[in-house]
Amino acid sequence: MPQIVHVGPAPVSPAAREERVRMRDGVRLATDVYLPGAPAEPDTTPGDTILIRLPYDKSGEYTFIPLIAEYFTDRGYRVVAQDVRGKFRSEGDALLFVNEVEDGYDTIDWIVQQPWSNGRVAMWGDSYYGYTQWAAVASQHPALKAIAPRVTGTMLGEPVRTVPGERTRPVEWAITYLYPLTYFHSQDAYFWELDPARRPFSAQAEDVVAELGSRSLSYDQWYPHAVHLPRFPLASPFDARPVPTLQTIGWWDNCAPLSWADVAEIETRPAWALNHFLRIESMDHESYYLDDPLTARVEERGDEQIRAELPRMLQPAVDFFEVFVRGRGRAADIPRVSWNLAGTSGMRASETWPPSQAATRTLYAHASGELSPDAPDAAAEREWLHDPEQLVPSSVPNAFAFLLFQPDEAELGARADVLSFTTDAFARDVDLAGPVRVAASVSSDGPVMDVFARLLDVAPDGTALRVARGQVNVTGAGDSATVVIDLGQVGYRVHAGHRLRLHVHSSDFPEFLPQPGTGEEPWGAVATTTNRQRVVLGGDEPLRVTLTVLPDTRAEEARP
The missing domain is CATH 2.60.120.260 (Galactose-binding domain-like)
Structure with a gap:
């Protein structure tokens, strides 16, 4: 029997006020609101909002959202961080991907009705909370003015599909079956590792399900017979109104193939291509960088270390939002492609990727x-x-x-x-x-x-x-x-x-x-x-x- 580590929700940040935001079907999602000057002297005048929708605990150490919110609010933004449906403090079923379009729309709709909102919303986030940005784009809410998805893709986490008549296809990640049994089994997270010596692997999954006393909707959706529920029920994000997008990809991100698939799709859509800006960095999925000193290459990063690294992670998005949300500066001043040549310092600019001279x-x-x-x-x-x-x-x-x-x-x-x-x-x-x-x-x-x-x-x-x-x-x-x-x-x-x-x-x-x-x-x-x-x-x-x-x-x- 695999050893299971249980992780529940962390305390709500003292800098935030937690709200329960009602979705169209009555389910309420736990939502933290961070205002500039809070908690001592919160600025409640209308301003621009950055929305972050994630399944990893809006208050937890893993994603350090309170520190990210601090960075954004110090620059005058209001920040809304939300546990997605079925996760941690939010109600509903923990079902991967399929509710994020409507829930994203309803959350943005709630934001623009608040007295501290001026009606303009941007989104930021990595991985699954990069995916929720694409879902919000697909919802076509008019208040969504810009997004900054990092290390993600519109088809994130989808099991490999067999195409009739084709002999080749991608190799399946183990995380495809582990993820819905760890992060998306239910409200809390449960971590365990495969025993490579014990087959079938599916029997280990059933042991975990039995130990936890309930099944995972997302796992049963995908195994043993994959049911591909529509994650974008209205239409693909790329069929929706183009939203200015700063897309960040890491050279060493294991999910980069999903990001590059989206880039290829965007390049076939002229209107989307005009609104798309690409940033490519020498980093992996967890924002470790090739040039990190040994002191920074630690699994548990403290608050001060994280604060020191936040400018590299967040300032490109702030600069992007200043143009496309606040209307300060010109779009022409933002490089169409900004990229780091690993093994050298600094960022380079190009009109295309690959550079035209390659x-x-x-x-x-x-x-x-x-x-x-x-x-x-x-x-x-x-x-x-x-x-x-x-x-x-x-x-x-x-x-x-x-x-x-x-x-x-x-x-x-x-x-x-x-x-x-x-x-x-x-x-x-x-x-x-x-x-x-x-x-x-x-x-x-x-x-x-x-x-x-x-x-x-x-x-x-x-x-x-x-x-x-x-x-x-x-x-x-x-x-x-x-x-x-x-x-x-x-x-x-x-x-x-x-x-x-x-x-x-x-x-x-x-x-x-x-x-x-x-x-x-x-x-x-x-x-x-x-x-x-x-x-x-x-x-x-x-x-x-x-x-x-x-x-x-x-x-x-x-x-x-």
């Missing part, structure tokens, strides 16, 4: 273990084993906080079940800025295979930092399949003397559900078997990495 370069894998610009002369194969009892471990114990750990992944390349290919040392700095793709022809002696690809920066001392990754699930794997693995977008400087390395393998546990080798679905599988996997080097579909690279401008920069 170009693609391809590196080919060789049987010798080399990764080079030259394609192999002849076709060959490399094999590796996928043993469900000896899984390739995930890089970090918490996939959402990769940069808290910044692991050295070099030793993974020594495993027999990981293929490794490495370039020569770079003679000069090379700046990666854009998509990374891995393509290959793969097959297996099992019915289903997963292919994981990680791109690493190998320093002269041999340590290796992961800079990109992607994965794909292949059905009918007994027949060769040509796969293209999206490793996401990258903004990263590979310094002179460093090398790039590609790792290829078939598991990444516990972050991703591992294939049992039998073709049975991974969450409910009981039996396991080892599979022999193959990839082609050379020929018409060789294993290759396509990078997006900025030109070397040092010569031009040196000219008088």
Whole structure:
């Protein structure tokens, strides 16, 4: 039986006044109101409001909303923080995603009727409380003037869907089934970990449900037969009236693929594209940064440390709201794309992503273990084993906080079940800025295979930092399949003397559900078997990495 840690609501912040806001169906949501000058001398005159709707406890330490509210109110904003339906102090069922459109509309409607509101509302937040912003956009409330979603996506948390006729699809995250049994089981949160040695994983979930004495609506919605309830019952947010949006993505955010999918959709909508501003930072999902000093890389961050980090997290949104909510300044003064080249300091500006001057370069894998610009002369194969009892471990114990750990992944390349290919040392700095793709022809002696690809920066001392990754699930794997693995977008400087390395393998546990080798679905599988996997080097579909690279401008920069 997994050990279960129970987390209930924290006390309401003394700086807030808690309200019970009634939704259209009579359910009341617990809502904190923070006013400038509160609690000593609250300013009740009408002003602009920032709304934060989240499922992680509006008063809890994890999201430090009272400190965030303090930052915003110090700049004259009113702040409303709300536990979403069914969570912590709010009434109703804890059901992922599906109530956020109507509840977002009703909450904004309540705000604009308050004496301290001037009728203008903005929204801010990460992850699920980034998703609630997109839901509010879909509600089309006219008072919503701007949003600033970070590390999120409109399809956040959705189970992988099978598309008839397609042999490839994404690999399922373990969090897909754990999240509705931890954060969204009921009002409070209950944390527990999978035992990798005990199958089926679904039996562990049933033990937790039995121990808690009630079922999770969200879990039962998704397993064993996924029911995809409409999360946007009116229409997609991108079919709604465009709202000025500052979208923040982290290079090391494990949810970044969902963010980039939204960016791709926005680029097909001219009206939305005009209202969309992109910010890309060298951070992960939990707002740890690549350049954080060791003293800042701690799991439990105190109030003073958080306050010191808030400007980096919040000031871009404040600057954005000053223009689009308060009408101060010009939209033209905000970069269309603001991004950090990891390995360098400061932010860069561009009109597009990738930058217009970027170009693609391809590196080919060789049987010798080399990764080079030259394609192999002849076709060959490399094999590796996928043993469900000896899984390739995930890089970090918490996939959402990769940069808290910044692991050295070099030793993974020594495993027999990981293929490794490495370039020569770079003679000069090379700046990666854009998509990374891995393509290959793969097959297996099992019915289903997963292919994981990680791109690493190998320093002269041999340590290796992961800079990109992607994965794909292949059905009918007994027949060769040509796969293209999206490793996401990258903004990263590979310094002179460093090398790039590609790792290829078939598991990444516990972050991703591992294939049992039998073709049975991974969450409910009981039996396991080892599979022999193959990839082609050379020929018409060789294993290759396509990078997006900025030109070397040092010569031009040196000219008088």
